[in-house]
Amino acid sequence: MKARDVAELAVQNLREALLRNALTTLGIAVGVASLVAMLSLGAGLQHLANQRLSQSGLFNAVIVSPRNNFSNFARAAARNLSPVSTPRPLDDAARREIEKLPHVVEVYPNIRFPTEIHFQGNSYPTMVAGIPMSDRTDSAFDGMIGRFFSSGSADEAILQSELARQLLAAPSSASNAPKGERSSGASSGASPALTNEEKSLLGKEITLRYAERQPLAQQPGSPSGADGAAGFSLVPQQMTLRIIGVVETEPASGLAGPGQGRLLIPEQVAEKLSAAQSSDLRDLLSGASSRKTYQSLTVRAAGATDVQGIESSVKDMGFSAFSLIDVTRNLRVVFAVFDLLLGIFGSLALVVASLGIINTLVMAILERRREIGVLKALGAADDDIKGLFFAEAGVMGLLGGICGVVFGWLIGRALNLGTNIYLARLSLPSVSVSLVPWWLVFWAIIFAVVVSLAAGIYPASRAAKLNPIEALRYE
Amino acid sequence: MRGNGQPAIRAERVTRLYKMGEATVRAVEDVSLEIAAGEFVALLGASGSGKSTLLNLIAGLDRPTSGAIYAHGRNLADMNSAELARHRGHGIGMVFQAFNLLPRMTTAENVELPLRLAEVNRDERAARVREAIDRVGLAARANHRPTELSGGEQQRAALARALVNRPAILLADEPTGNLDSATGKEIMDLLREINRSLRMTIVMVTHQRELAEKYSERLLLMRDGKLEADGARS
Numbered sequence: 063m064k065a066r067d068v069a070e071l072a073v074q075n076l077r078e079a080l081l082r083n084a085l086t087t088l089g090i091a092v093g094v095a096s097l098v099a100m101l102s103l104g105a106g107l108q109h110l111a112n113q114r115l116s117q118s119g120l121f122n123a124v125i126v127s128p129r130n131n132f133s134n135f136a137r138a139a140a141r142n143l144s145p146v147s148t149p150r151p152l153d154d155a156a157r158r159e160i161e162k163l164p165h166v167v168e169v170y171p172n173i174r175f176p177t178e179i180h181f182q183g184n185s186y187p188t189m190v191a192g193i194p195m196s197d198r199t200d201s202a203f204d205g206m207i208g209r210f211f212s213s214g215s216a217d218e219a220i221l222q223s224e225l226a227r228q229l230l231a232a233p234s235s236a237s238n239a240p241k242g243e244r245s246s247g248a249s250s251g252a253s254p255a256l257t258n259e260e261k262s263l264l265g266k267e268i269t270l271r272y273a274e275r276q277p278l279a280q281q282p283g284s285p286s287g288a289d290g291a292a293g294f295s296l297v298p299q300q301m302t303l304r305i306i307g308v309v310e311t312e313p314a315s316g317l318a319g320p321g322q323g324r325l326l327i328p329e330q331v332a333e334k335l336s337a338a339q340s341s342d343l344r345d346l347l348s349g350a351s352s353r354k355t356y357q358s359l360t361v362r363a364a365g366a367t368d369v370q371g372i373e374s375s376v377k378d379m380g381f382s383a384f385s386l387i388d389v390t391r392n393l394r395v396v397f398a399v400f401d402l403l404l405g406i407f408g409s410l411a412l413v414v415a416s417l418g419i420i421n422t423l424v425m426a427i428l429e430r431r432r433e434i435g436v437l438k439a440l441g442a443a444d445d446d447i448k449g450l451f452f453a454e455a456g457v458m459g460l461l462g463g464i465c466g467v468v469f470g471w472l473i474g475r476a477l478n479l480g481t482n483i484y485l486a487r488l489s490l491p492s493v494s495v496s497l498v499p500w501w502l503v504f505w506a507i508i509f510a511v512v513v514s515l516a517a518g519i520y521p522a523s524r525a526a527k528l529n530p531i532e533a534l535r536y537e
Numbered sequence: 538m539r540g541n542g543q544p545a546i547r548a549e550r551v552t553r554l555y556k557m558g559e560a561t562v563r564a565v566e567d568v569s570l571e572i573a574a575g576e577f578v579a580l581l582g583a584s585g586s587g588k589s590t591l592l593n594l595i596a597g598l599d600r601p602t603s604g605a606i607y608a609h610g611r612n613l614a615d616m617n618s619a620e621l622a623r624h625r626g627h628g629i630g631m632v633f634q635a636f637n638l639l640p641r642m643t644t645a646e647n648v649e650l651p652l653r654l655a656e657v658n659r660d661e662r663a664a665r666v667r668e669a670i671d672r673v674g675l676a677a678r679a680n681h682r683p684t685e686l687s688g689g690e691q692q693r694a695a696l697a698r699a700l701v702n703r704p705a706i707l708l709a710d711e712p713t714g715n716l717d718s719a720t721g722k723e724i725m726d727l728l729r730e731i732n733r734s735l736r737m738t739i740v741m742v743t744h745q746r747e748l749a750e751k752y753s754e755r756l757l758l759m760r761d762g763k764l765e766a767d768g769a770r771s
Contacts, residue, residue, distance in 0.1 A: 067653040078641045436637045439598060440698070441626020441654045443619045530598045534633070 063446045072453035079426065083454075086415075086422040087462045093412030094466020094510045098502060099473040100408035104401040106474070106497035111393065112366070114201055121366045124373050125172070125384045126160065127358040128152045150380040152356045160361055163375050165368035170194045171356045173332040174323050175339045180269040184232045188225055190270065191312055191323020192332030196362065200313040204491065207257060208264045208307030214330040219268060219303040225324040226260050226308045229268075260308040267302050270325070272337040274299045296338050303327065412510070415462070416517035419455055423521030426454070427528070434525055435533025444526040451522035452515060459514025463507035470506070471498045543610040545706055545738040546572040546595055551604035553590055553762075564590040565601070566762040572755075574609075574705065575736040577729065579749035582759035588742045591759070592708050595740065596629050597621040609705060626655045630699030634711035636691040638683040644670065644694045645679045651702045669697040673727060689720035696727060700735075707731070709741040713748060721745075725752045 063071075076083045115121045129149040150156065161169045173192035178185050195214045197203070203210055211218050221229070273296040312323045339357050361376065363369045369387045376383040427434070434447055474496030482492040553565040565587045572578050580588040593599040594606055597613050606613045608628055616624060625631075638647045645666050652662045670679050673693040683691055692712060699707055709728065713721030729752050732739050743749050749756055758766035 063654055064656055067656075071653070074641060432637065433639055436639065437650070437654070438622070439596065439625060439631050439633075439637075440651045441622055441702070443622035445619070446622075446654060531593050534598075534637070 063442070063449065068446075068449050068453045069457070071450055072457050075426070075430075075450070075454055076457060079429070082422055082425070083458060086418045087458045087465070089415040089418040090412070090459060090462025090510055090514060091465035091469055093409075093415035093513075094463050094506050095469035095473060096411040097405065097408030097509070098467055098470025098498060098506050099477070099496070100404040101401065101502055101506075102470060102474040102496045102498045103477065104397070104404045105499055105502065106478075106495045108397045108401070109497050110493055110495060111397070115366075115393070120386050122363045122369060123385065124361040124363065124369055124376060125358055126152065126361055126376050127382045127384075128355070129380065129382055152359060152381060153354065156379065156381070157356065157359060159379065160359065160376060163361075163372055165364040166361055166372060167364050168194065168196055168362040169359055170329050170362075171333060172358045172360055173329065173337075173339070175272060175332075175337040177270055177272045177325070177337070179325060180271065181229050181266075182232065184229075185271075186225070186228055188324045189322065190272070190325045190327060190332065190337070192329035193220070193313065193326045194329040194360075197313050202309060202311055202313040203307075206307050206309045207260050208305075210307065211328045212306075214328050215334075216328055217301065217303050217331065218306045218328065219270075220307040220309050220326040221260075221263065221305060222312055222322070222324040222326070223260065223308055223310050226263055229263060230259050263305050263308065266305050268305060269300055269302050270327075271298065271300045272335060273297065275336050275338045275342060294342070299335070299337075301335070412513055416513050419458060419514050419517035420520060422458075423451055423455060423518060424524070426451075427521055427525045430525075431528065431533045434528050435530045435535075438528075438530035439534065447528070448522040448526040451525050452518050455514045455518025455522070456511055459511040460507065462514070463510030466510060467498070467503050467506050474498055543574075543607075544571040545574040545576070545609060546570075546740070547607040548591075548595075549605045549607075551591070551594060551601045551606060553587075553594060553599065554602045563762045565594065567604075568759075568762075568764045569604075570757065570764060570767060572738060572740060574738050575732070576755060577732045577739045577753045578741070578755045578757060579753035580740060580742045580757045580759060581744065581746060581749050583744060586759040587762035588759045589710055590762075592710055592740065592742050595706075596631060596708050597624045626651060627702055628704055628706060630702065630704040630707045632692065632695045632699050632707070632709045632712050634714035636683070636688075636695045636715070638691055638694055638698070640683050643680050643682055644675060644686070644697075647683070647694055648698045648701050651698060655702055657702075665701055666697075669701040670694075672700065672731075673697045687720075688716050689723055692716060692720075692724050693727065696724070696731075700731065704737070706738045706740070709739065711742055711744070713743070713745065721748065728752065 128151060157169055157171075160166065171192070173190075175190055176187065177190045178187050193211070195211065198210045206220070208220070211220070275294050276297050277294050309326070312326065336354070361372055363372050366387070369385045373383045373385050373387065437447060437450075477496045478494055481495045485492055548568055548570050551565055551568045552563070555562040555564055568587075568591060580591065582588045590599070594601055594613075595608070597608075597616070600614065608624065611624075613621065613624065638644075639650070642650070648666045648669055649662055652665060657665070667676075667679075670676055673696050675690060675693050675697060678686055678690055678694070683694070686694065692715075696712075707728075712728070713724055716724060725748055728739060728741070731737055739753075741749070741753065756766070756768055757764060
């Protein structure tokens, strides 16, 4: 029999015992819905985690430092301590070269330097960190007090909350809050009272004092020419910044340097200051040129998957490079296992539904014994009968799969709605915990059809083997 | 034997045994016969005499325990199950006492069923269905379901279904068994008309001797699985 005839007869047969077949199909739909809902939850959570992690700037960043830089993370890369003849300096030329690498979105120096700030007559030693404008979407700035920098060149500052509390705790502070409540810099969590105090800092001005690195004038008779002039002078400078925000922690991308940045300023502003950094002393001692070099650069990749390629390219250029790519790899393993478990639990309902198909089709054989006998008498081969029962199972699987995907999507929407109502109560931004990608729609329907066909194997072969004489005799 | 060719059906020492628990039932035992193409043969006998079993063996719905059955020279024993199905679909038409129409289909759909199984083109099907339904005089009931038809109409529909693939042999198992005598006569007239106009070989199982004698050209009498008498109508 031709496929179209088989399909037509199958649909006609299914319409005959409408209620029973509809209930069986509904069983498949519920099974598929549970599978889709589970996997959409897995996909949604994975997407959410990826989104959050990429916002944290941890997983699409490569930290580049010169080979002789033994500070922090470069240490791991520099285990081979054999004397390096002349490590390549991390200068503007290198920066431009790295910028030209494929999938590189942005390259910026990690600037942090010790400083002293003056605020309302008191001075505080602290660490300044330059923050690129692309960090605007960093999760560290979610729910911050105040706002992010208005532009890359704005003379604005964001305080880390600990520093903010120090400023508030000072005896001559303008804050009106009772002194007993102040916890003198201890991180006691952001109580509403403290939040209001921190808000009072917004718009106030602080003075930043720092040491500017100025190259020494060319010494006559220098053997190595303009570039070879080693040494620089440090000149005290100061500038005024307006406090525009308070943030709980420095963005995680600040893993590139020593110490925690407590006063955050736009990266371009920090670069223009040309303040002396902790590495400058070593540069001086190692006899490096007075030309401007970077302590380290952060290379922002287009996506987490591009990080590995960029990392190896940078290493080939003669620099140390470091990324958290291994952490994301582990995370993927965790999600793969998570998806697998969700898939298994989701499939259990489909297994139960497939038992329903077997039951329905076996019942259909009993009811349609005589019909099977007639079909055989009229010239139906065993394969025709088998095909007919298979097609009935397949049609139920297809319809159940389509309905199941719709149900699963609706369950996902309900999960999103419920989660977001809960998050809204906690004053947290809304998220999408359930996501139904096209591949899930496609494979869920295919899976439903395959499971249904598998469930149809036994009834179909039993129907095909039916003795036509006994079937015709059957009343 | 009519015509110059081979007999339509030839049975050589056909035996069909059934196991019923410990006992062996000899449903058909050592039956040999030849039926010529175009003959109208009646198989007579009491219930359990083996006539329906013999009919099923000729149809290829069952296989003999021993012996051989030839349809137009081809040994059914040499055919695999798919070839037997093809033999039933193309070479044989069957009508039953209980009509055996599929209740969810209309007359036309029931008649179309063998054409679907034989993979006949859709364009050709409609014409052949109409032709078969016209032949049995059921054009007005083509779109009715079996439950909306009288017994006689149902048997006509079953006959149209048996004829639609233009088989060489028509096997009828008690075709008038569920009909009143007047309707039974109509069906028998129709069978005779088909036999004469289409030169179709007809083997009819019946236990109504008067019908057999009136319509068939040859009577085969079975008793206890054996062919007891074989003779032309007197």
